Amino acid sequence: MTQPFLDAAQVGFDLDAPDFVIVGSGAGGSAAARTLAGAGRSVVVLEEGPIPDRDNLSRIASTAMVSLFRNGGQMTAWGASNIPILQGCCVGGTTFVNSAIIWRLPESVLADWHARFGLASGLNADELDAAYTRIETEMRVKPVSPDAANHNDHLMAIAAAQTGITHRTLHRSETACEGSGRCLFGCPYDAKQSGTVNYLKRATDRGAFVVAHAKVDRVVLSGGRATGVEGRIVGKGPRAGERFRLDVKRAVLVAASAVQSPNLLRRSGLRSAALGERFMSHPGGAVTGLYKDPVRMWSGAAQGYETYGLRDTLGVKLETINVPPEIASARLPGAGHRWARWLDKLPFTGAWSFALRAEAQGRIRPSMLLGDYVTYTLTERDCARNALAIRKLTEMHFLAGAQAVIPLIHGLPEVITSPDQLPLFDQAPHHPSAYGVLASHLFGGCCAGSDPRTSVVDPHLRVHGTEGLYVVDASVFPSNTGVNPQHAIMAIASVASERLAAG
Amino acid sequence: MTLMGFEKRWARSIGAALLPSDALGSLVTEVDPGDAVAEQVRILPWYSGFGIRASIWLIWFAPLWIGDDPTTFGGLDAVDQVAMLETLLHLDAYPIRSLTLLFKLAICLGVLGRESVIARVEAYEYGREAFAREARAA
Numbered sequence: 001m002t003q004p005f006l007d008a009a010q011v012g013f014d015l016d017a018p019d020f021v022i023v024g025s026g027a028g029g030s031a032a033a034r035t036l037a038g039a040g041r042s043v044v045v046l047e048e049g050p051i052p053d054r055d056n057l058s059r060i061a062s063t064a065m066v067s068l069f070r071n072g073g074q075m076t077a078w079g080a081s082n083i084p085i086l087q088g089c090c091v092g093g094t095t096f097v098n099s100a101i102i103w104r105l106p107e108s109v110l111a112d113w114h115a116r117f118g119l120a121s122g123l124n125a126d127e128l129d130a131a132y133t134r135i136e137t138e139m140r141v142k143p144v145s146p147d148a149a150n151h152n153d154h155l156m157a158i159a160a161a162q163t164g165i166t167h168r169t170l171h172r173s174e175t176a177c178e179g180s181g182r183c184l185f186g187c188p189y190d191a192k193q194s195g196t197v198n199y200l201k202r203a204t205d206r207g208a209f210v211v212a213h214a215k216v217d218r219v220v221l222s223g224g225r226a227t228g229v230e231g232r233i234v235g236k237g238p239r240a241g242e243r244f245r246l247d248v249k250r251a252v253l254v255a256a257s258a259v260q261s262p263n264l265l266r267r268s269g270l271r272s273a274a275l276g277e278r279f280m281s282h283p284g285g286a287v288t289g290l291y292k293d294p295v296r297m298w299s300g301a302a303q304g305y306e307t308y309g310l311r312d313t314l315g316v317k318l319e320t321i322n323v324p325p326e327i328a329s330a331r332l333p334g335a336g337h338r339w340a341r342w343l344d345k346l347p348f349t350g351a352w353s354f355a356l357r358a359e360a361q362g363r364i365r366p367s368m369l370l371g372d373y374v375t376y377t378l379t380e381r382d383c384a385r386n387a388l389a390i391r392k393l394t395e396m397h398f399l400a401g402a403q404a405v406i407p408l409i410h411g412l413p414e415v416i417t418s419p420d421q422l423p424l425f426d427q428a429p430h431h432p433s434a435y436g437v438l439a440s441h442l443f444g445g446c447c448a449g450s451d452p453r454t455s456v457v458d459p460h461l462r463v464h465g466t467e468g469l470y471v472v473d474a475s476v477f478p479s480n481t482g483v484n485p486q487h488a489i490m491a492i493a494s495v496a497s498e499r500l501a502a503g
Numbered sequence: 504m505t506l507m508g509f510e511k512r513w514a515r516s517i518g519a520a521l522l523p524s525d526a527l528g529s530l531v532t533e534v535d536p537g538d539a540v541a542e543q544v545r546i547l548p549w550y551s552g553f554g555i556r557a558s559i560w561l562i563w564f565a566p567l568w569i570g571d572d573p574t575t576f577g578g579l580d581a582v583d584q585v586a587m588l589e590t591l592l593h594l595d596a597y598p599i600r601s602l603t604l605l606f607k608l609a610i611c612l613g614v615l616g617r618e619s620v621i622a623r624v625e626a627y628e629y630g631r632e633a634f635a636r637e638a639r640a641a
Contacts, residue, residue, distance in 0.1 A: 060621070062612040334592075340523050346624045
């Protein structure tokens with residue numbers, strides 16, 4: 001895996017000005033690189049994180065998070081409660097450490113973007129559909145195979161069928177999944193089709209350069225036009241600490257993520273009232289069920305089943321997930337021998353998560369102490385929907401045969417032992433601090449729109465008033481989507497890049 | 504960030520109360536909880552390390568403001584130490600509750616985040632054989 005990519009910390013880099021510089025190698029950056037390089041344009045992708053070493057990926061959560069996640073997996077949104085933000089920070093970005101779940105942007109969301117934000121000219125349905133179709137073929141999207149589905153998935157299927165809520169096997173981008181359960185810490189078998197193993201590799205096969213440990217500090221602007229980027233080599237190696245400048249012939253595409261892109265533009269000297277505003281997410285949490293027989297949720301695909309029928313009504317999507325054992329342990333109740341007895345039951349637990357299409361909006365600012373400073377507080381209505389989602393998952397665990405369920409709402413019993421207790425959820429507090437959620441799907445901060453007073457990029461994803469500068473990641477999404485965003489990010493990046501390649 | 508020697512001793516004492524030595528077939532005795540917490544403080548970003556350090560101080564001196572005895576966590580007997588941790592984990596005060604949970608998470612990452620524990624719970628490749636067997640049976 002390491003062959004196609006350059007590690008700037010080890011060997012530095014000295015490249016001629018390419019047609020396009022792409023900042024960030026996650027979903028947006030990798031899709032843009034594949035599209036532009038595929039069209040014969042010269043491309044350099046600059047990635048702050050390291051090149052993942054497939055042969056030395058760790059199963060241990062803290063080791064994996066420190067090496068592959070931003071801030072060691074400890075990035076936080078600050079507010080009435082502290083919400084952990086999980087983002088990959090390596091070549092491939094979050095695509096390397098997610099479950100590769102694929103969902104097209106719902107038609108209702110795109111229609112809303114057209115109606116409220118004037119995006120029809122840049123993001124039209126036909127172009128997006130063509131991009132989705134191509135991505136699904138190239139990224140080998142298919143339902144989780146029966147060999148990789150685990151008992152945790154089977155249990156959700158049983159429960160969802162009884163509730164009558166629409167459900168299905170998850171669709172992921174993978175080939176020949178071995179069911180190691182290690183998707184969230186990087187697939188050691190290259191079965192998961194991350195940007196790392198697929199689109200970035202395709203791009204380098206067509207002559208693109210992908211440079212790791214190259215942190216872009218700012219886009220160089222001259223006469224209202226992006227002319228290059230400046231940054232420094234990070235990580236460990238003989239070239240670490242060196243500064244670099246890379247000029248560009250055509251355009252800089254920023255794909256540094258919803259948290260980093262706004263501050264990169266700010267550091268570059270751009271000023272907009274909309275910059276860093278309207279940060280959104282899908283906060284979510286896991287509800288654990290205890291079963292009589294082993295569940296072994298860490299065997300098979302990390303995530304294999306979803307219940308999505310509540311997406312349009314409650315605004316939540318339910319999925320199975322194999323919370324890593326160490327982290328699952330922290331979510332078991334108690335201390336001392338009471339906790340120890342729960343730990344012995346770990347193999348008998350199954351975790352199901354919810355992702356909430358939250359109405360809350362936050363803000364991203366630079367901070368001397370924290371780097372990227374995110375403020376974000378769930379609204380009372382978000383909390384009420386959190387409680388309803390957790391209640392539904394609790395009910396479903398019992399339908400699947402759970403003996404006990406751990407809902408993790410402060411103020412309710414730690415352990416629910418009977419469906420007769422479900423009415424207790426009516427008394428769940430509607431304060432963010434009562435819920436232990438984290439945010440993994442992030443949106444906004446450089447929102448797209450036709451009005452430069454309320455948006456950062458135009459419908460073609462070009463920064464308002466600046467030539468040769470585009471943003472092609474989830475920071476341009478003017479609303480959250482209610483579905484896993486990787487596919488939509490790749491599609492909008494592909495559509496914008498196709499236009500650039502043709503122009 | 505680096506824990507001082509006395510902070511590591513406090514972390515060891517709190518960790519031993521939180522996670523008894525016979526948990527998970529005594530696998531938890533393979534690593535010292537003070538060392539494990541200190542390692543998490545060392546490798547995590549400064550604000551997480553600061554939070555873990557704050558949690559150690561908070562728990563160590565909790566009996567002074569939450570209990571009846573003018574003593575520290577180390578001055579409590581084993582039963583009262585566990586009771587104190589349970590109390591802190593359930594307090595309505597979010598900062599205290601969340602800091603105590605952060606210490607619990609640090610213990611999980613540091614003490615339970617090891618191959619022997621992963622193997623015991625048959626996670627990932629360690630569960631492949633049983634997974635395949637049960638899949639065939641199903």
